[in-house]
Amino acid sequence: MDTAVDPAVAARRPWIRRFVAKMPWVTRFCASWLIVIVAAAVFADLIPGLADPNYQGFLFGDGATNEGPGLSHFLGTDNNSRDILARIVYGARVSLTVALAAVFMGVVFGGFFGSLVGFVRGKTDSTVMAVVDVILAFPGLVLLLTVVTLLGRRDLVVIATVIGFLSIPPYTRVARANALSISRREFVTAARAIGTKKRTILFREVIPNVLPTLLAYAMVNAAVIILLEGALAFLGLSVEPPTSSWGTMVNASRVDLQINVWPAIWPSLALVFTVYSLNNVGDWLRRLRSVRSAAL
Amino acid sequence: MGSFIAIRLVRLVATLLAVSFLTFLLVNLLPGDAINALIPIEAQQDQEYVAQVRAEWGLNDPMLVRYGKWLGDAVRGDLGESIVTSRAVSSEIAHRIPVTGELMIVTVVFSVLMAVPLGVMSAYREGSRLDQVISGGAQFALSVPGFVAGLLFIYVFAMKLGWFPATGWTRISNSISGNLMTVTLPALSLSVIEVAVYARVVRSDLVTTLKEDYILSARSKGLRDGFILFRHALRPSSLTLITVVGLNIGLLLGGTVVVEFLFALPGLGKRLLDAIFQRDFMMVQGITVFVAMVYVVVNTLVDLVYLVVDPRIRKAD
Amino acid sequence: MPDNVANSPLLEVDDLRTTFTIPTGDVKAVRGVSFTLDRGRTLGIVGESGSGKTVLARSIMRLNLGTNVTTTGTAAFDGNDVLTRSPSEMRQLWGSEMAMVFQDPMTSLNPLVRVQRQVTEHLCRHLNLNRSEARQAAVDLLREVRIPDPDTRLRSFPHELSGGMRQRVCIAVALACEPSLLFADEPTTALDVTVQHQILNLLSREQADREMAMVLVTHDLGVVAGRTDDTMVMYAGTVAEYAPTVSLFADMRHPYSEALMRSIPLTSFPSHTRLAAITGRPPDLIDPPTGCAFSPRCPYVQDHCVNEAPPLVEIDDPAHRLACWTPVGSPEALTAFEKNLAAGLPQAVAVDVSTTWSPTGGVDG
Numbered sequence: 015m016d017t018a019v020d021p022a023v024a025a026r027r028p029w030i031r032r033f034v035a036k037m038p039w040v041t042r043f044c045a046s047w048l049i050v051i052v053a054a055a056v057f058a059d060l061i062p063g064l065a066d067p068n069y070q071g072f073l074f075g076d077g078a079t080n081e082g083p084g085l086s087h088f089l090g091t092d093n094n095s096r097d098i099l100a101r102i103v104y105g106a107r108v109s110l111t112v113a114l115a116a117v118f119m120g121v122v123f124g125g126f127f128g129s130l131v132g133f134v135r136g137k138t139d140s141t142v143m144a145v146v147d148v149i150l151a152f153p154g155l156v157l158l159l160t161v162v163t164l165l166g167r168r169d170l171v172v173i174a175t176v177i178g179f180l181s182i183p184p185y186t187r188v189a190r191a192n193a194l195s196i197s198r199r200e201f202v203t204a205a206r207a208i209g210t211k212k213r214t215i216l217f218r219e220v221i222p223n224v225l226p227t228l229l230a231y232a233m234v235n236a237a238v239i240i241l242l243e244g245a246l247a248f249l250g251l252s253v254e255p256p257t258s259s260w261g262t263m264v265n266a267s268r269v270d271l272q273i274n275v276w277p278a279i280w281p282s283l284a285l286v287f288t289v290y291s292l293n294n295v296g297d298w299l300r301r302l303r304s305v306r307s308a309a310l
Numbered sequence: 311m312g313s314f315i316a317i318r319l320v321r322l323v324a325t326l327l328a329v330s331f332l333t334f335l336l337v338n339l340l341p342g343d344a345i346n347a348l349i350p351i352e353a354q355q356d357q358e359y360v361a362q363v364r365a366e367w368g369l370n371d372p373m374l375v376r377y378g379k380w381l382g383d384a385v386r387g388d389l390g391e392s393i394v395t396s397r398a399v400s401s402e403i404a405h406r407i408p409v410t411g412e413l414m415i416v417t418v419v420f421s422v423l424m425a426v427p428l429g430v431m432s433a434y435r436e437g438s439r440l441d442q443v444i445s446g447g448a449q450f451a452l453s454v455p456g457f458v459a460g461l462l463f464i465y466v467f468a469m470k471l472g473w474f475p476a477t478g479w480t481r482i483s484n485s486i487s488g489n490l491m492t493v494t495l496p497a498l499s500l501s502v503i504e505v506a507v508y509a510r511v512v513r514s515d516l517v518t519t520l521k522e523d524y525i526l527s528a529r530s531k532g533l534r535d536g537f538i539l540f541r542h543a544l545r546p547s548s549l550t551l552i553t554v555v556g557l558n559i560g561l562l563l564g565g566t567v568v569v570e571f572l573f574a575l576p577g578l579g580k581r582l583l584d585a586i587f588q589r590d591f592m593m594v595q596g597i598t599v600f601v602a603m604v605y606v607v608v609n610t611l612v613d614l615v616y617l618v619v620d621p622r623i624r625k626a627d
Numbered sequence: 628m629p630d631n632v633a634n635s636p637l638l639e640v641d642d643l644r645t646t647f648t649i650p651t652g653d654v655k656a657v658r659g660v661s662f663t664l665d666r667g668r669t670l671g672i673v674g675e676s677g678s679g680k681t682v683l684a685r686s687i688m689r690l691n692l693g694t695n696v697t698t699t700g701t702a703a704f705d706g707n708d709v710l711t712r713s714p715s716e717m718r719q720l721w722g723s724e725m726a727m728v729f730q731d732p733m734t735s736l737n738p739l740v741r742v743q744r745q746v747t748e749h750l751c752r753h754l755n756l757n758r759s760e761a762r763q764a765a766v767d768l769l770r771e772v773r774i775p776d777p778d779t780r781l782r783s784f785p786h787e788l789s790g791g792m793r794q795r796v797c798i799a800v801a802l803a804c805e806p807s808l809l810f811a812d813e814p815t816t817a818l819d820v821t822v823q824h825q826i827l828n829l830l831s832r833e834q835a836d837r838e839m840a841m842v843l844v845t846h847d848l849g850v851v852a853g854r855t856d857d858t859m860v861m862y863a864g865t866v867a868e869y870a871p872t873v874s875l876f877a878d879m880r881h882p883y884s885e886a887l888m889r890s891i892p893l894t895s896f897p898s899h900t901r902l903a904a905i906t907g908r909p910p911d912l913i914d915p916p917t918g919c920a921f922s923p924r925c926p927y928v929q930d931h932c933v934n935e936a937p938p939l940v941e942i943d944d945p946a947h948r949l950a951c952w953t954p955v956g957s958p959e960a961l962t963a964f965e966k967n968l969a970a971g972l973p974q975a976v977a978v979d980v981s982t983t984w985s986p987t988g989g990v991d992g
Contacts, residue, residue, distance in 0.1 A: 040446075148328040152602045155564025156582070160336060160598050163586040241455045245568050248457045249583060264457060268572075271465060278465070282458040290453035297449065437694065523734040530690055531749035531800065532721035541748075545739045 041298045044291035051288055055106040065097035067104040068256045082276060092263070092277040093270045101258040102284050108252065108259040109288065112174050112243045113236040119178035120185035120235065125228050127182070128189025129221045133197050134212070143190065146183040154180070155245055162246065168254050173246075177239060188231050192224045230303055233296025237289045244285050260285045315614065322610045329602045330384065334377045337595045389596035394588045399596035402581060409479060409577035410566050412489075416497040417562065418555060421504035426551075428505070429512025430539055436517050444509065451506035456565045460499035460572045467495060477574040496569045500562060511554045515547040549616060556612030560605050635706050637808060637840050638664040638687070643700035645679075645686045647693075652913035656682040658864035659700070661939075664857075666807065667838040669831075671851030671872065673887065674861035677909045680844045681730075683861070684810045688725055689717050704808070723753040726801035728830075730813040732793035736785040742769075743781035746800055753804045768799040772829060791822035795829065802833060809834065812844045827854060848887050852876060860884045863910050863920035866939050870947040880942065880954040882925045889978075906974045919952065926967060926975040927953040927960040 034042065058064065073095075081091040089098040131139040149157070161176050162168065196202060197220060205215045246252040247261025255262065260281040267278035371379075383390065389399035432444040468476035474495050480488035519525065520543055528538045567579030574580070578597060585593035645657040657679045664670050672680045685691045687702045689709060701708045709720065729735035736745055746768060747761035756764060762781070769777035772795040785793055794814060801809055811830055815823035831854055834841045843855055851858050851872055858875045860868040860883060868881040879885050886905045907924040910916055916923065922932040932952050939950040953960040967975035 144328070148325065148332055151325055151329050151606050152332075152598070153560035153563040153605055155561075155567060156598055156601050159567065159582065159586060160333070160594055163589075163594065164336060164591075237453065241453075242564075244455055245457060245564065248455075248568060249571055251586070261457070264461065268461065271461070272469060275465060278461055282461070285455065286450075286453050286458060289455075290450055293449055293453055523729055523731060524737040526690060527727070527729055527735040527797070527800070528737070530688065530721050530725075530727045532718045532723060532753060533749060534718065534752075537748075542737050542740065545737075 036302070037298065041294055044294040047287055047291045048295065051106050051284075052110060054103045055110050058103045058107065061103070064103060065100040067096060067100040067258050070094050070096055082274070089280045090274075090276045092266065093274070098263075098277060098280050101263055102260070102281055105258040105260045105263060105281065106284070106288075108170060108173075108247070108257065109240045109243055109285070111170060112177050113239045115174035115178035116181040116239040117232045117236050120181040121225075121228055121232060124182040124185025124187075125189045125221070125224060128186040128191075129193040129216060129224045131186075132190040132193025132224075133216050133220050135194075135197075139190070142186070146186050149180070149183045150187070155242060158242065158246060159249070159251060162251055168252065170253050170257070173243070173252055177243065181235065181239065184235065185228065185231070189224050189228055192227050193220050196220055196223045226303060230296060230300045233292055233299060237292035237296065240285070240289055240292070314617065318610050318613050322606060325606050326603055327381075329606060330381060330599050331377060333595055333599045333602065334380060335373075337591050337598075338373055338376070384599070389599070390592040392585070392590050392593045394585075394590045394593070399593055402593070403578065403597060403600055406576060406578045406581050408481070409575055410570070410579060412482065412493060413496055413500070413566055413569070413575070413577060414559070414562055416493055417500040417504060420497060421501045421508055422551070422555070424501070424505045425508030426512055426544075429509040430516060430544065432509070432513040433516035433520060434535070434539060436520075441513075445513065448506040448509045448513075451502050452510075454502050456499045456503065456568050457572055459502045460496065460569055463495045463499055464572075479573075479575045479577075492573075492575075496573045496575060499569050499572070500565045503565070504558065504562065507554065507558060508551060511551055512547055515550045516543055519543045519546055552612055552615055556609045559608045563601055563605060636663040637666045637668075637705065639701075639703040639706075640687060641701045641703075643683065643686060643698065643702055645682050645691065645696065645698045648695040648697070654912045655915060656864055656912060657686060657698075658915065660861070660864075660866055661700075662859060662866070662869065664808075664840055664842065666840055667834075668857070669834060669841045669843060669855040671855035671858040672842060672844045672861060673846065673848055673851055673858060675846055675887075675905075675909065677863075677912070678861045679864035679912075680846075680861050681812055682864075684727070684812055684842060684844050688721070688727060688810060690727070719753075722749040722806070723804040724806055725808045725810070726804070726806040727810040727812060728794070728797050728801045728814045731817040732790055732797050733785075733817065735797055736793055738785055740784075741781070742783050742785065742788075742796055745785075746781070746796065746803060749800075750803050764803070765799075768803055769796070771833075772796075772799045772802070774799075790818050791826065794818060794822075794826050798826070798829060798833070802837070805837065805839075807839060809839055809841045810844065811841060813846065814843075815850065816846070847891075848884075849891055860887070863915060864912060865920060865936075866948075866950060867921065868947075868949050868951075869939070870944070870949075874944055874947055878947070880947070880949050880956070881921075881951050882927055882953070882955055882960075883921045885955045886924075906977045919950070924974050925953075926972070926978045927955075927963045928967065928972070928974075929953060929959070929963045 034045075037045065054061065079091060079093050079095040081095070083090045089102070092098055092101070127142055131142045158177065158180060161180070162173065165172055165176065202215060202219050205219055210218075243252055243259070244261035244264075247259040248265045250262070250265060252259050252261060263281035264278055264285075267275075267281070271278060380390065387400055389403070391398050392402065395402075428444050428448075432441045435441050464476045467473050474491055476495075479492045482489040516539075525538060525543060528542050533542075563579075566577060567582060569575070570577040570579040571583055578601065582594065582597045582601075584590075585597065640663070641661045643657055643660045644655070647654040647656060660679075660683055662670070672683065674680045682691065686698045687704075687709065689698075689712075691698070698710055700710070702710055704720070704725065709717070712720070736742075743762065743765055746765040747756075750756050750761045750764055751758075765781055766777045769780055774780050774792060774795050780788070780792075780796075785796070788796065798814075809830075814830065815826050818826060827850060830841065830843070833839070841855075843851060845851060853872070855872050858870060858872045859866055860875075860881060862883050867883045868875065868879070875884070879888055883905075890905065905924055910920050910923065916933070917936065918931075918933040919925070919928075919936055922928045925932065929952070935952075937950045937952045939948050941947065942949050942954070953963055964975055964978075
C-alpha cells in the first residue's frame, strides 16, 4: 500500500514519483495513455513497422478492404484497405495539434487579456469583455462551422488557427475572474502600497497566480477541443482527406457499418479514451489544487 | 424587479445587434467572394453579367450600408432568400424549427429527469461506492461525443435489434408513434453528455448545500431525509441546474448539427450543413444569426427564471 | 415506573468522547465529558472556539454529520441512551423532545423557503396538525417570541427579516413542539449587542415558562452569569471546572476560568487598561498534551501539570468540581506563579503587566 509509506521516506523520493504516488490507479492509467498517444503522434514516422496511413493495399493486390484485426494489420483495414492503426496514430496528430493550438493561444492571449483587464478594470475591462461576450454568444460548433466554411481552405494550420482563435474568449473569461479576486488580495495591495509599477505587479504578482488555475482549466478545455475537432471532422469539415483524423475515420466507417464495425470502433475508442484521460487527469489536478489551497 | 428585467432586455437587444453584426462581418469579410456562389466560375468571363448580378444583390454597396439594409429586413422577419433554392431563408428556418426544437426539448427533459435522481443519490451518499460509480460514470459519459454514441445506438438498436429506424424523421403531425420512433435514438445520443453534465452539477451543488446550517437545522427538527433533500436542499441547487441547462443550449445546438447529420433529420443543423456545402451564404448567415439569437434569448430567459425561483433576487432590486 | 422517570435526571452524559478522522489524524474534539441535567434546569457550557462545546452539544443530539465521526460513551435522555438509537428513533426525538437553536440565524433558516413552512413543517410531522391548525400554531408561536404582525411575517422569506427577528423565528421553530430539552448553541454570537440581551431574556423566559431544560453554549462567561443554574467550563475537549453558576462566579478556581474572566472588559476598569489576553493557542487536538491541556498557557504551571492530567474532583463544596493541580488562590499557585514570573514565562508576564489583576485573586478595584 502506497498510503502506508513512511512520510520521511516518501519525502526523499524524486518529486515526480511522489506526484504519481498520490494518483488513484485510474488516473495513472489515464496519464500513461496520454503519454503513449502524444509520443505516438510525435514520433509516428519513426515507429518501426507502422504502415503508411494512405497506402491502399488492394490497389496493388496487397491486402483486402475491411479486413478484421489480424497479424498483418493489427487493428484491421478500412474500406479503402488502409491500415487502421496507422491512420489512428496519424489522426492523433490532428487532434493533438488542434488541442495544443487551442491551449497555447488560450493560455497566452486569453490569459494575458484576462489578467490585464481583471487587474486594471474600468473601460478596457468592459470593452474587452463585451467582445468576449459576443463571441461566446455563438454556439461554439456553429461559429466554428461558419468560419471554417467561409475560409475555404482546410489544412491543419487553418483548422488549428481557427480553433485556437476561438478558444481565446473562454480563457479570457476564466483569467479575468481569477485576476479580479487576486487583485483584491493583500500581496497585490501591498505591492501597490510600496509603489511598484503596475506592469511589474501584473507580471510578477497577478499572472503567476492566474496561471495554475488556467492550466488546470486547459486540461479540461483540451478535452472539449478534441471533441469539437472530432465533430467537425465527422461532418467532413476538418482537415481535407486523405489526411486522417479520428472524426473523419468514424464518418467513413458508416458506409460499411453493416459488414465491418472495426473501422468505427477503433477511432471511437481512441477518441473517447483520450478525452476521458484528459478529463480524469484534469479533474484530479483540480482536486489536488483545491485541497492544497484549502490546506493553506 | 422592474429595473432588473429592463437591464436584461437592454442587454439582450445589444447582444443581438452585436451578434448579427459579427455574423454579417464573418460572412462578408472572409475570403470567398459571394459572387463565386452566385455565378459559376466559367460564366464569370461575361463582365457585364457579373456587374449586373453584383448590382442585383447589392454587392457593390459599402458593407455598413448592406448591413443596414439586411438588418432592416431582418427585423421585419425577412432574412433574404437562399441563393440556391431562391426560397425565403426565414420560411426555410420556420419549416425546420419543429424538428430541431423537438429534438432539443426531448433531450433536455429526458436528461434532467435522469440526471436529478443520479446527482441527488450521489450527493446524499457522498464518498460511498454508489457515489463513486455515478461520478465515474458521469466522467466517462462526458467523454463520449454524440456521433460516437449515435453510431453505437444505430448499430445496436437499429441494425442488430431493429427496434428503431436508423435514419429519417416522421413529423408528429403525421404519426405520433412514428415520431417517437424517430426521435428516440437521436435524443438518446445527445443525452449521453447532457446527463453527465447535469448530474455533475446537481451533485457538486448539492454536496455544498447539504453542508449548510439550514440543512442541519432541518434535521434537528426531525424531518425525514427525503423531505430535506427534495424540499430544502434541491431548490437552491435547481437554480444552478437551470443556469447550466441554459448555458449548455449552445453545446446542444452544436450537438444537433452532428446528430441531424448522422440520422439524416430534416432539421436546422442539417440545413446549415447543406447550405455550407452549397456555399449558400444567405442561408448560412440567416441560420447562424437565428441560432445565436435563440441561444442569447434562452439565456436571458434563464436569468428571468431566477426571479421566480430565488426570492432574494426579487428583493435585491 | 412514572416515579422512577420523574426522579431520574433528564440528561445523563457519561464519558462522552467524539473523534473526527481526517487525513492528517484523529481530532479528539471531545475527550471524556460527564454531567447530568435535571428537568427544567439550565446548564451553561463555556469555552473558547475549538474547546469542543459545540461538538459536545451536537454529539448529544447526534447531529454530527459525516462518516468520519465516532462518538463513544453514553448520553441517556429520559433514561435511554441516545447514542445507540436508530436514525428513525432519533427523528422522533428531534424537534419534539430535543431541539436546537443555532449560532447564526442568517444561515440556519433556508433562504428559499417562507417562514410559515419553516415554522410549521415539523409541527405537521410530529403533532399531525393539518394546515390551518399548523398555521394558527405558527401565529401563536411568533406572537410568543414577540414578533410583531405574525400574519405578515409568516409569508416573508428569511432575508426580509432582521437578524434578531430571524433568531426569534429560529427560537419559535425550536419551541414549536414543546421539547423538554433545548440546546442553544451560541444563540447571540452573530447578533448586534443591543439584540443579544433581548434574545437571551426571551430564551430564559421561555425556559422558565415551559419548565424546559436548557443547555446554553457560549464563549462568553457574561452570558451565563445570572442565567443558568450550573456552569461547565470546557477546555480542549475536557471539563476544566463545573459548578453551580453562583458559586463559580464567587470562587473561580481553575486558571482557565480565571483567564476567561480576566479577558472580559469591565466598565469599572480605568480607561486604557490593558486586557490580559490568554497567551498561546489552544492545543492540537490530534495529539493533545499528556498532562493538563491548559498547562502550556497556564501562569501557575509546574512540572507536575505537564506530566499528569488532573482528574475532575469535588473540592470544598461537593457541587463544585475542578480539574487542576494548582487551583487559583492556593499557596502552590502563588509559589508557582512567582517562580514562573522570575523565569520570564510569557503567560506569567502577560498576567503581571495587566494592572487590574493581582495573583491573590479578584480584580483590583
